[in-house]
Amino acid sequence: MALVVQKFGGTSVADPDRIREVADHVARTRRHGSDVVLVVSAMGKETDDLLRMAKEVSNTRPGREMDMLITAGERKATALVCMALADLGVPAESFTGSQAGFITDTTHTNAKILELRPDRLRDSLAAGKVPVVGGSQGVSTGRDVTFLGRGGSDTTAVALAAALNADSCELYTDVSGVFNADPRIVQGARRIDRISFEELLEMTATGCPKPAMRSVEFARNHGVKLHVRSAFTWEPGTWVVEEDPDMEHAIISAITHDASEAKITVTGLPDEPGIAAKVFRALADQDVNVDMIVQNVSDHGVTDISFTVPFDDVERSMTVLRPMCDEIGGSHEITEDSGIGRVSIVGAGMKSNPGVAARMFETLSEHGINIEMISTSAIRVSCVVRQDRLEDAVVALHGAFELDRPVPA
Amino acid sequence: MALVVQKFGGTSVADPDRIREVADHVARTRRHGSDVVLVVSAMGKETDDLLRMAKEVSNTRPGREMDMLITAGERKATALVCMALADLGVPAESFTGSQAGFITDTTHTNAKILELRPDRLRDSLAAGKVPVVGGSQGVSTGRDVTFLGRGGSDTTAVALAAALNADSCELYTDVSGVFNADPRIVQGARRIDRISFEELLEMTATGCPKPAMRSVEFARNHGVKLHVRSAFTWEPGTWVVEEDPDMEHAIISAITHDASEAKITVTGLPDEPGIAAKVFRALADQDVNVDMIVQNVSDHGVTDISFTVPFDDVERSMTVLRPMCDEIGGSHEITEDSGIGRVSIVGAGMKSNPGVAARMFETLSEHGINIEMISTSAIRVSCVVRQDRLEDAVVALHGAFELDRPVPA
Numbered sequence: 001m002a003l004v005v006q007k008f009g010g011t012s013v014a015d016p017d018r019i020r021e022v023a024d025h026v027a028r029t030r031r032h033g034s035d036v037v038l039v040v041s042a043m044g045k046e047t048d049d050l051l052r053m054a055k056e057v058s059n060t061r062p063g064r065e066m067d068m069l070i071t072a073g074e075r076k077a078t079a080l081v082c083m084a085l086a087d088l089g090v091p092a093e094s095f096t097g098s099q100a101g102f103i104t105d106t107t108h109t110n111a112k113i114l115e116l117r118p119d120r121l122r123d124s125l126a127a128g129k130v131p132v133v134g135g136s137q138g139v140s141t142g143r144d145v146t147f148l149g150r151g152g153s154d155t156t157a158v159a160l161a162a163a164l165n166a167d168s169c170e171l172y173t174d175v176s177g178v179f180n181a182d183p184r185i186v187q188g189a190r191r192i193d194r195i196s197f198e199e200l201l202e203m204t205a206t207g208c209p210k211p212a213m214r215s216v217e218f219a220r221n222h223g224v225k226l227h228v229r230s231a232f233t234w235e236p237g238t239w240v241v242e243e244d245p246d247m248e249h250a251i252i253s254a255i256t257h258d259a260s261e262a263k264i265t266v267t268g269l270p271d272e273p274g275i276a277a278k279v280f281r282a283l284a285d286q287d288v289n290v291d292m293i294v295q296n297v298s299d300h301g302v303t304d305i306s307f308t309v310p311f312d313d314v315e316r317s318m319t320v321l322r323p324m325c326d327e328i329g330g331s332h333e334i335t336e337d338s339g340i341g342r343v344s345i346v347g348a349g350m351k352s353n354p355g356v357a358a359r360m361f362e363t364l365s366e367h368g369i370n371i372e373m374i375s376t377s378a379i380r381v382s383c384v385v386r387q388d389r390l391e392d393a394v395v396a397l398h399g400a401f402e403l404d405r406p407v408p409a
Numbered sequence: 410m411a412l413v414v415q416k417f418g419g420t421s422v423a424d425p426d427r428i429r430e431v432a433d434h435v436a437r438t439r440r441h442g443s444d445v446v447l448v449v450s451a452m453g454k455e456t457d458d459l460l461r462m463a464k465e466v467s468n469t470r471p472g473r474e475m476d477m478l479i480t481a482g483e484r485k486a487t488a489l490v491c492m493a494l495a496d497l498g499v500p501a502e503s504f505t506g507s508q509a510g511f512i513t514d515t516t517h518t519n520a521k522i523l524e525l526r527p528d529r530l531r532d533s534l535a536a537g538k539v540p541v542v543g544g545s546q547g548v549s550t551g552r553d554v555t556f557l558g559r560g561g562s563d564t565t566a567v568a569l570a571a572a573l574n575a576d577s578c579e580l581y582t583d584v585s586g587v588f589n590a591d592p593r594i595v596q597g598a599r600r601i602d603r604i605s606f607e608e609l610l611e612m613t614a615t616g617c618p619k620p621a622m623r624s625v626e627f628a629r630n631h632g633v634k635l636h637v638r639s640a641f642t643w644e645p646g647t648w649v650v651e652e653d654p655d656m657e658h659a660i661i662s663a664i665t666h667d668a669s670e671a672k673i674t675v676t677g678l679p680d681e682p683g684i685a686a687k688v689f690r691a692l693a694d695q696d697v698n699v700d701m702i703v704q705n706v707s708d709h710g711v712t713d714i715s716f717t718v719p720f721d722d723v724e725r726s727m728t729v730l731r732p733m734c735d736e737i738g739g740s741h742e743i744t745e746d747s748g749i750g751r752v753s754i755v756g757a758g759m760k761s762n763p764g765v766a767a768r769m770f771e772t773l774s775e776h777g778i779n780i781e782m783i784s785t786s787a788i789r790v791s792c793v794v795r796q797d798r799l800e801d802a803v804v805a806l807h808g809a810f811e812l813d814r815p816v817p818a
Contacts, residue, residue, distance in 0.1 A: 016465040050485070056425040058492030065495070068503045069488035072481040076459070079478035083467030086474070094477045099552070120552075143508070143529075 042073025063108025451482025
């Protein structure tokens, strides 16, 4: 008997009607001959509501208590889904992360899974039931309730698929799969039928919102077959698979973009060994999430360093940098620029196709879009541009690399 | 160091402001030199909201899932209270019923406590923290989440006070204690300063809404000092104590009333041994909660039986009675009357004061209030009257027994 892990996000269980739809979907999957383990997130915007309530009540908000509060959301959803399944004659049992066997570290609000012991889920399956597991939660080695962080339900589902040796893990979202560009921006955006873990990882790292990057990494490391599909239709979505060397690649698989970062530039630093090290060590120690880095060495013995950080980290970055730069000395200047955006092209095909980066730069310049920073990986090229030209850049590149055309099967 | 268990109900934690007030209250108790274990219910009307949501989602609503759903309410409240305490510099830790060590049977939605192992609470106290426990919940011997039922938070608090050997258990409500009649009906209703467990039990059994009867029984059986008081003032409330034989009793301690029951009468049953047994065995087998029972033997070899049941049990009672009476035979008739109310006088003093019942009956007749049924215990007399005269009866008896006068200290 096949076993599939199905994960439904908050929008899919936002109200009683949606919850009954999810139950129908599970019942139908069982009729088609598969056992199902279900993972659900909190209903609709409940997690946000709980966060708001916490802010109204307290300024300190200890992590341990935040996790106790937030995880109540998934708990409610699992119970309600089980009730809807019971109405359909499908026996189901809800499980908290702790009951499902998720042992985590003690890093509250963003815990890491240390071990997974899904014994109770196995018993539930053996008894012909559907285990319904609360997403993004577990119990710490200190026996406290922990939350795996936003988007953690995808990780919960993938981890269960790996531990239970499921045939596949289906991540249901409000779109019908992974697209080769944001459909809200690019008319010709197409759903990708098959994509490699590596490419999807680069995409999620550069702005593709779903699935959560962490879950994709987990799936790759444990060889879990991922299927990203729509919660509202039965049409196949995007299969995430092992890279197949014989696979005929589109040169570029997708265009991604991200407008959630700011650029920080430090100019006039003495051009000495260890300067960059000093800067980024200091930032790392403050958990600043540095992304792109560019360093220009001028010919006056001074150097400029630019890097991007999430908006939330800008203030922390500045408070770290100012005293440190003073200490370093030199007639430096620190500037912050929130008006930037990043556009990226991702594709395993570019490895064997030189000149892809060049074509990207040409395309942008043809459209009069200035490039401020560049960073690359083996299968990705990213450019920082003005935010007000970001969407133009996405559209231009989508056309230039002919991503509106169907790929050869 | 003194240890006090404080329980706050839903109204006391209904919103962020109230939650902060509760935190202030706890902080102040600690400054006065007592360790505190806190028990909280779900915020405001959340439990009702969750029940409504479940009804919208499902018709079956398995008990196991209802408990998983409902207990999310207290869980949120405990976490928020801990955050508010953190703001005041009071270290606090939230605990689910399971974490607090409440082992229950597997009777979902109304579980019974089998064992209490509050090791984690002891550790928390030893570390100078305030353990905040979710009320009315535990974990079953089957490792499932269980709910102790409505009003279960009082029981949670009393059970913890007993297990932790607390100096007292304070039950905070929205009124300032236990009153000798419903203040909304009787102007002269007075708060009772001290009352015996036995009297309070009779009161809760005959309409006094708080505290929950189950918690009073538990407190009596384990010798827990109960203090029922207002969450919004610091004035002392009602102390519930062991009966003191030397205590000078008011003859009557309180007038209670209850309009939540209906009267069912079966007339014309053959007057044979075992008839009543047949009737009430059948009802008991259907978990019908029969309260008062009166049987009149007429002189024509037939008998009439009247009894009261909660409104919710009326329909079930009728479906049990009809076929059974046919089987018994006789020209019987079954009537149902929802227009009744019960007024009771409660007082340990009546034991040593004959004629109390007589005075009650006289008082009612003086006010032209007809008595339909009577039942008594050693310290209680109850009369069923027309519901539209119930409040008149309460007021009349409160006056007749001079309950508006202060009792001798």
